[in-house]
Amino acid sequence: MQILLVEDDVLLADGLRTALRREGFSVNHVATGRAALSAFSAEKPEIVILDLGLPDMDGLEVLAQLRTGEQGPQVLILTARDRIEDKVSGLDLGADDYLVKPFEMPELLARLRALERRTNTAQTSTISIGQVVLDTLTHKVSVDGAELDLPRREYMLLKALMENPGRILSRESLEEKLYGWGEELASNSIEVHIHHLRKKIQTEFIKTVRGVGYTVSKP
Amino acid sequence: MLMAIMTLTVFLSALHGYRSSLEEVQQLFDSELVDKARLLAIAGNGGSVRGEVVSTSDQYAFQVWQGGDILLRSDNTPLTAISSLKEGYQDTNFNRYRWRTFTWFDPARDRRAVAAERIDIRNTLADGIIMKSVLPVMATLPVAGLLIWLIVGYGLSPLRNLSEHLRSRRAEDLRPIPETLQPLELKPVITSTNDLFGRLEASFSRERQFASDAAHELRTPISALKVHLHNISKGLPAGDHDLAQLEAAADRMGSLVDQILALYRTAPDQYMAQFGDLDLYQLVQKVIISIYAQFEQRNIQLELTGKHTILYGDQFTLETLVKNLLDNACKYTPAGGHVRVSIAADNAGTRLQVEDSGPGVSEDQYQRMFDRFYRVGGDQHYSGVIGCGLGLAIVKHIADLYGASIDLQKSSFESGLAVSVLFPQQTRFGPAVNNNKGR
Numbered sequence: 001m002q003i004l005l006v007e008d009d010v011l012l013a014d015g016l017r018t019a020l021r022r023e024g025f026s027v028n029h030v031a032t033g034r035a036a037l038s039a040f041s042a043e044k045p046e047i048v049i050l051d052l053g054l055p056d057m058d059g060l061e062v063l064a065q066l067r068t069g070e071q072g073p074q075v076l077i078l079t080a081r082d083r084i085e086d087k088v089s090g091l092d093l094g095a096d097d098y099l100v101k102p103f104e105m106p107e108l109l110a111r112l113r114a115l116e117r118r119t120n121t122a123q124t125s126t127i128s129i130g131q132v133v134l135d136t137l138t139h140k141v142s143v144d145g146a147e148l149d150l151p152r153r154e155y156m157l158l159k160a161l162m163e164n165p166g167r168i169l170s171r172e173s174l175e176e177k178l179y180g181w182g183e184e185l186a187s188n189s190i191e192v193h194i195h196h197l198r199k200k201i202q203t204e205f206i207k208t209v210r211g212v213g214y215t216v217s218k219p
Numbered sequence: 220m221l222m223a224i225m226t227l228t229v230f231l232s233a234l235h236g237y238r239s240s241l242e243e244v245q246q247l248f249d250s251e252l253v254d255k256a257r258l259l260a261i262a263g264n265g266g267s268v269r270g271e272v273v274s275t276s277d278q279y280a281f282q283v284w285q286g287g288d289i290l291l292r293s294d295n296t297p298l299t300a301i302s303s304l305k306e307g308y309q310d311t312n313f314n315r316y317r318w319r320t321f322t323w324f325d326p327a328r329d330r331r332a333v334a335a336e337r338i339d340i341r342n343t344l345a346d347g348i349i350m351k352s353v354l355p356v357m358a359t360l361p362v363a364g365l366l367i368w369l370i371v372g373y374g375l376s377p378l379r380n381l382s383e384h385l386r387s388r389r390a391e392d393l394r395p396i397p398e399t400l401q402p403l404e405l406k407p408v409i410t411s412t413n414d415l416f417g418r419l420e421a422s423f424s425r426e427r428q429f430a431s432d433a434a435h436e437l438r439t440p441i442s443a444l445k446v447h448l449h450n451i452s453k454g455l456p457a458g459d460h461d462l463a464q465l466e467a468a469a470d471r472m473g474s475l476v477d478q479i480l481a482l483y484r485t486a487p488d489q490y491m492a493q494f495g496d497l498d499l500y501q502l503v504q505k506v507i508i509s510i511y512a513q514f515e516q517r518n519i520q521l522e523l524t525g526k527h528t529i530l531y532g533d534q535f536t537l538e539t540l541v542k543n544l545l546d547n548a549c550k551y552t553p554a555g556g557h558v559r560v561s562i563a564a565d566n567a568g569t570r571l572q573v574e575d576s577g578p579g580v581s582e583d584q585y586q587r588m589f590d591r592f593y594r595v596g597g598d599q600h601y602s603g604v605i606g607c608g609l610g611l612a613i614v615k616h617i618a619d620l621y622g623a624s625i626d627l628q629k630s631s632f633e634s635g636l637a638v639s640v641l642f643p644q645q646t647r648f649g650p651a652v653n654n655n656k657g658r
């Protein structure tokens with residue numbers, strides 16, 4: 001998996017390069033926006049980690065230019081700017097994820113894995129947490145090696161939860177993921193799906209955070 | 220004050236005037252007495268008749284003596300001499316009254332004429348004359364006083380308005396004073412005050428800007444530090460003590476930077492309040508989702524109770540408030556404990572409560588907990604928790620912006636602290652900083 005790291009802080013870039021290479025990514029580092037654009041057109045990386053505060057041009061401008069191509073890369077913005085407006089404008093311009101400095105390295109890796117799975121050339125299409133393994137390519141789920149036969153919505157629900165281990169997904173956000181716009185749904189449909197999933201997998205695999213939503217613990 | 224001085228001055232000058240007028244009137248009366256005596260001495264009869272008696276009004280009396288005999292006397296004098304008959308003024312008593320007498324001696328004819336006037340009547344007359352001139356002054360005094368009071372009051376009203384305006388300002392309000400509607404005389408004062416405000420404002424904002432920039436700039440090096448620590452951790456056995464300490468220090472730096480930025484952004488001039496109707500329940504859900512990792516890490520049961528409640532507020536400040544309360548609750552709750560967030564609305568307003576099952580805080584510590592950089596038990600806190608002591612100070616700061624009150628008590632768990640923030644029944648005018656009172 002080819003990653004283009006655009007970061008003007010040499011100290012941080014050096015650490016990131018080491019960490020990412022250890023995780024099996026191939027990393028090319030550039031420190032300016034212009035260098036990023038030329039490196040991008042030469043190498044066509046699958047993932048770009050983009051800092052917004054670049055010395056020669058604003059990271060958002062770089063993002064806009066990256067996004068003009070038909071098959072763009074997955075872009076993760078990694079920045080010190082934490083204002084809601086910054087985040088919104090970054091995501092509006094087509095960034096796939098947004099992480100604010102200072103960040104936890106495992107968090108960054110988890111997000112890169114999620115981006116990696118979205119690219120077609122993903123080497124690993126499976127997510128495994130505990131005894132549960134979910135394959136995003138074949139849509140197969142197995143518990144303790146035994147394959148489960150899940151209805152589409154239960155599979156999507158489980159996938160959403162497993163793609164975000166350690167994070168709570170609210171009922172509303174799960175509904176958005178599962179149902180199309182304007183689709184009629186019972187107010188407790190998510191609860192019903194969760195209930196079914198719990199019967200098929202271990203009961204405690206999906207945790208309820210009362211009043212907020214559901215979560216699957218990190219492996 | 221002014222009135223008192225006025226009255227005293229007028230009174231003293233009236234008193235002084237009264238005394239000097241009295242003296243003058245007495246002198247006038249005296250010289251009249253001299254004339255009368257001379258007239259008597261000259262015009263008295265030729266001495267043919269002795270002991271003639273003439274009736275006069277009560278207030279005058281006279282006697283004319285020729286040698287030892289009385290030539291002429293008024294009917295209200297006795298047969299004896301009414302004075303010592305020495306030339307000059309003399310005060311004597313006869314006929315039950317006190318009299319002022321003057322004796323004129325005509326040596327050529329050996330005659331002595333004594334003219335007398337009753338002193339009490341003289342005084343009454345003198346008083347009457349003087350009072351007539353003093354009374355009008357005394358009578359106009361209250362009127363003059365009232366007029367002065369009104370005029371001075373009117374003249375000082377701009378100054379009073381100005382001081383009222385300055386008093387009603389909040390300490391951090393450094394906006395210039397509006398120059399309109401102020402009288403010309405106050406312009407220089409206002410201009411220089413505004414000038415001072417401007418310079419103060421500029422230096423405050425420079426200071427804040429510096430803190431913000433510094434905090435912001437620290438984020439990248441802290442990130443670098445954490446990434447390198449992560450890399451080092453890969454080559455060390457899990458749970459290495461030194462590494463854990465280093466990681467804790469890096470985390471602490473990171474949260475300090477976050478807190479400084481939050482404090483800066485909630486400063487009145489920075490937080491461009493984007494007020495609107497917010498669902499507090501949804502907002503808390505969002506915050507919980509964003510910081511859930513730290514709860515999960517320590518296996519703390521987190522729950523949210525209550526229902527959707529609309530609050531008129533600004534997202535960033537409210538999120539910061541909720542986040543800080545939750546951070547604190549998480550930090551001070553032992554692994555496997557409970558944290559409960561509840562939202563309730565009633566007539567008093569909207570109440571947000573965060574309860575934990577930690578060790579709690581003794582009541583005498585409650586007040587100090589809002590001080591910046593204060594940490595219960597100091598840095599030796601049993602939990603060895605990373606913290607910088609800014610959290611509750613920020614909560615307080617934001618609560619103040621909303622006019623909300625914070626209440627600390629025991630939580631409903633077996634032990635622990637409950638922090639509740641009561642947002643008062645909402646006005647539509649936004650937070651206290653936008654309040655235009657005094658303008």
